[in-house]
Amino acid sequence: MSEPYYITTAIHYPNGKPHIGHAYETIAADVMARYQRLRGREVRFQTGTDEHGLKMAQKARDLGQTPRELADEMSFSFKNLFDVLNISYDRFIRTTDADHHRASQAIWDAMEAKGDLYLDRYEGWYSVRDEAYYDEKELVEGEGGEKLSPQGTPVEWTEEESWFFRLSNYAEPLLELLRTSAFLEPTSRRNEMIAFVERGLQDLSVSRTSFDWGVKVPGADGHVMYVWVDALTNYITGLGYPDGGELWDKFWPADLHLIGKDIVRFHTIYWPAFLMSADLPLPKKVFGHGFLLNRGVKESKSAGNVTDPMELAETFGVDALRYFLMAEVTFGQDGSYSAEALVTKVNAELANSFGNLAQRTLSMVAKNMAGKLEAFEPAGDDKALLAKVREACVVTLPQEFEALNFSVGIEAWLRAVFACNQYVDEQAPWALKKTDPERMKAVLQTLLIAIRDLAVAIQPIIPDKSTAVLDQLAVPMEQRDYAALADESWFAANVASGRNIEKPTPVFPRLELPEAEAA
Ligand code: ME8
Numbered sequence: 001m002s003e004p005y006y007i008t009t010a011i012h013y014p015n016g017k018p019h020i021g022h023a024y025e026t027i028a029a030d031v032m033a034r035y036q037r038l039r040g041r042e043v044r045f046q047t048g049t050d051e052h053g054l055k056m057a058q059k060a061r062d063l064g065q066t067p068r069e070l071a072d073e074m075s076f077s078f079k080n081l082f083d084v085l086n087i088s089y090d091r092f093i094r095t096t097d098a099d100h101h102r103a104s105q106a107i108w109d110a111m112e113a114k115g116d117l118y119l120d121r122y123e124g125w126y127s128v129r130d131e132a133y134y135d136e137k138e139l140v141e142g143e144g145g146e147k148l149s150p151q152g153t154p155v156e157w158t159e160e161e162s163w164f165f166r167l168s169n170y171a172e173p174l175l176e177l178l179r180t181s182a183f184l185e186p187t188s189r190r191n192e193m194i195a196f197v198e199r200g201l202q203d204l205s206v207s208r209t210s211f212d213w214g215v216k217v218p219g220a221d222g223h224v225m226y227v228w229v230d231a232l233t234n235y236i237t238g239l240g241y242p243d244g245g246e247l248w249d250k251f252w253p254a255d256l257h258l259i260g261k262d263i264v265r266f267h268t269i270y271w272p273a274f275l276m277s278a279d280l281p282l283p284k285k286v287f288g289h290g291f292l293l294n295r296g297v298k299e300s301k302s303a304g305n306v307t308d309p310m311e312l313a314e315t316f317g318v319d320a321l322r323y324f325l326m327a328e329v330t331f332g333q334d335g336s337y338s339a340e341a342l343v344t345k346v347n348a349e350l351a352n353s354f355g356n357l358a359q360r361t362l363s364m365v366a367k368n369m370a371g372k373l374e375a376f377e378p379a380g381d382d383k384a385l386l387a388k389v390r391e392a393c394v395v396t397l398p399q400e401f402e403a404l405n406f407s408v409g410i411e412a413w414l415r416a417v418f419a420c421n422q423y424v425d426e427q428a429p430w431a432l433k434k435t436d437p438e439r440m441k442a443v444l445q446t447l448l449i450a451i452r453d454l455a456v457a458i459q460p461i462i463p464d465k466s467t468a469v470l471d472q473l474a475v476p477m478e479q480r481d482y483a484a485l486a487d488e489s490w491f492a493a494n495v496a497s498g499r500n501i502e503k504p505t506p507v508f509p510r511l512e513l514p515e516a517e518a519a
Contacts, residue, residue, distance in 0.1 A: 005041040006251035007033050008235050010259045011050040011093065014074030015059040016306075018081050020337060021260065023309035024292045027322050028331065028406065029258045030087045034460035035401045037088075038481045044251045046238045047082060048093030049075040053227030054128045057213040067213045071096060081310055086318055086463055091238045095215075095230055099237055104215040104230040106242035110278035111165065112218075119220075122162040122205040129153040130262075131227050133205055151262060163207040163223060170273040171201045177272060182285065184268045185404070186332040189261060189288045193268050204270065232271045236280070254283040264288040287404055290334040292325070307337065315339075316511055319462035320346045326461050327410045343511045350465070354417045354454065355508025357424070358469050361447040362504035368433050369441060371500030373448070373491065382446040385423050389450045392416035393457035394485050401460065413458055420450050448473060448501075449491060456480055468507045474499060 009029045012022050026047055033045040051071040060070040071094070079092050093100065111117055125134045127149040134149050142148045149155050174197050177183050184190050207223040208214065214224030235254055239247040259267055267286045275282050291298055294305055312321050316339075324342040327349065329335025365371060378386055392412045400409030424447065432440035455469040459480070470480055475490045484490075494501075 002040050002042045004044070004250045005033075005036045006044045006046075006239070006254040007036070007256045007258065008045075008238075008254055009047040010257075010263060011048045011095065011231060011234050012078055013053075013055060014049040014051060014071050014078060015056050016074065018078050018309060019306040020294070020309045020312070021292050022078065023081065023085060023312075023321070024325050024329075025258060025260060025289060026082055026087050027085060027325055028289060028404075030085070030089075031322075031326055031406060031460040032256065032258070032401070032404070033088055034463060035398070038456075038459060039398070040481060040483060042250070043090075044239075044247065045089045046091045046093060046235070047087065047089045048091070048234060048238075049078055049095065050227070050231045050234070051075065051095045052214040052224070052230055053131050054126075054208070054211060054213075055131055055227075057211050058128060068096070084310060084313055084318065085322070093234050093238050095234055097237070100230070100234060101215050103237035103241045104225060104233045105218045107233050107236070107274060107278050107280075108218055108225065108229070110242075110280075111274060114277045114279075116166045116169065116277045117163050117206070118166070120162065120164050121159070122164075123159045124157070124205075125149075125155040126158040127151070127153045127155045132266075135202065158210075160209045161223075162205040162209065163217060163220065164203040165206045165229075165274070165277070167201045167204045167270070167273055170276060171197055173276060174201075174269055174272060177282070178268065183272075183282070184264065185285060185287050188332075189264050193264060196265065197269065201269075228266050228270060229274070232266065232274065235283070241280075253281040255285065257283050257286045259286065259288055261288040261290055287332070290329070290332055292329065293334055293336045295338050296336055312339075312342075315514060316342060316346065319465045320350065320511060323350060323410075323462050326406045327414075329407060331404050331406045339513060343513045347510050349414055349417075350462070351508045351510045353414065353421060354458075355506065357417060357420050357447070358451050358455075358472070358508075359504055359506050360424070361444060361451060362472055362501060364429055365444050365448065365501045366503040368429075368437075369444065369501075371502060372498065373445060373494045373501070374441060375492070375495050376442055376445050378442070378446050378449070381423070381427070382442055385419060385446060386449060386453075388419050389416045389453050390485065393453045394482070397457050398482060406461075410458075410461065413454065416450075417454060420447060420454070423447070445491075449488065452490070453485055456482070456485055465507055472501070472504050472507075474501070 007029055009026050033043050036043045056067050060067040063070060075094055127134060130149055130151055130153050134155060138150050139147045140150060147155055178190055178194050184193060206226045206229050207217050208226060209222050212224055214227060215230045217223035217225055239252050241248060257267055272282050294307055297305060324345055328345060396412035397409040427443045429440045429443045452473050452475055455466040459466045474494055479487060479490050
């Protein structure tokens with residue numbers, strides 16, 4: 001039985017079209033999901049949209065739509081984008097789904113049965129943009145002297161009848177969780193959360209009465225749940241909570257909630273407290289990644305400097321975009337995006353390095369060996385190159401991906417690509433054609449094996465492009481996972497079948513910077 005692995009992204013607010021930050025997080029989660037599948041784990045991967053709350057209600061009102069109309073339209077944009085980006089999700093959840101309302105009410109009932117909910121009155125600050133309550137002490141002053149949230153968003157004074165959750169009861173277990181486990185990564189985010197709990201936890205307002213776009217609070221007319229109560233519950237709705245069943249038994253607790261750094265508080269304080277209250281096991285890990293900046297400036301729907309990821313995918317190709325985002329940015333830190341940087345990096349590393357390696361090797365095999373493979377035993381330099389490539393593909397890249405150090409894993413892979421190109425230049429198989437054809441065959445076949453290893457290893461990042469290379473090498477589907485990296489039977493099968501390696505079509509064309517971007 002293969003080991004289960006459950007990974008989730010944040011669910012995105014569909015109050016506008018998706019921006020590149022949404023694409024970034026979801027691609028990273030997809031890379032992890034694909035990586036775990038290639039390791040042989042049984043993966044469940046969930047993403048979706050977070051459709052309730054004041055932010056959605058206000059945006060819909062501004063547009064003259066109902067919240068439901070806005071949610072339907074924009075949720076579709078997210079789903080469509082994720083399909084285009086080749087996101088291998090198992091469920092795209094919408095918090096307006098009927099099973100999600102049931103699950104949210106069930107966790108509410110469980111928290112109430114625990115004695116953790118009580119009715120009172122909320123008087124304090126609220127940021128609609130963050131959908132978050134802030135303590136007076138947390139606020140900062142804006143340029144015009146106005147009060148802002150610590151994230152720099154506007155806050156409004158709010159007074160209404162509200163249900164409260166006894167968050168203050170959970171300070172000790174939360175401190176224990178944050179201090180003694182790897183629950184929250186990267187560790188740089190941990191101290192901030194520990195300090196937040198140490199300053200003292202207030203009970204949390206968990207229902208709203210001034211609008212009705214949300215999940216109804218069971219038995220409390222006029223109350224809808226605070227949007228984060230239902231949003232966080234999406235992670236268990238998708239596994240069949242509260243009914244249980246096969247998905248629940250197999251996949252809860254989640255292995256990884258992948259989220260951005262701005263919502264760490266909700267995931268590492270509120271969510272574990274709700275789960276403890278409902279007597280449910282806690283997720284194993286929350287990872288708060290950094291923000292993607294557009295030439296150094298934060299992109300957001302509210303700031304209006306939004307790059308359309310769909311346009312990027314159309315202009316440069318899905319795998320070029322995936323590769324750039326994962327290779328360019330140290331995962332966990334902020335990173336910067338620009339079309340120039342994308343074109344430069346993808347051309348240097350995919351077109352000129354890996355692409356060129358595959359293209360020239362396969363062309364020479366087609367031309368100089370009539371596409372026929374022959375049995376051979378790598379020795380000397382050939383064996384040394386294959387050992388280096390295999391070390392990168394079997395040891396370093398997986399180790400780094402496992403730890404979410406995607407860019408470091410890709411660097412190891414790229415060093416192996418460079419080593420192969422250096423080997424081609426040193427061995428000069430085109431010259432060997434006349435002087436030593438047997439040696440030429442050994443060199444080209446060594447390269448074919450190296451390219452197979454490199455293409456298998458990099459599949460999570462560039463799934464379509466690596467598939468195209470593996471197809472050209474005639475590697476059978478069932479020999480494309482990480483366990484197969486130790487197995488050369490695909491090569492032997494090609495030898496035995498006498499199958500021709502065809503003249504290849506280039507897999508990684510060079511990208512051009514569109515004129516508008518170059519200007
Ligand atoms: O926060 N770079 O939704 P959201 C990288 N609905 N990541 C970014 C980003 C950027 N520029 N901008 C946003 C919400 N993100 C809630 C989540 S989960 C139960 C509810 C990330 O649409 C952000 O950090 O504002 C979050 O993880 C995700 O995109 C969705 O953001």
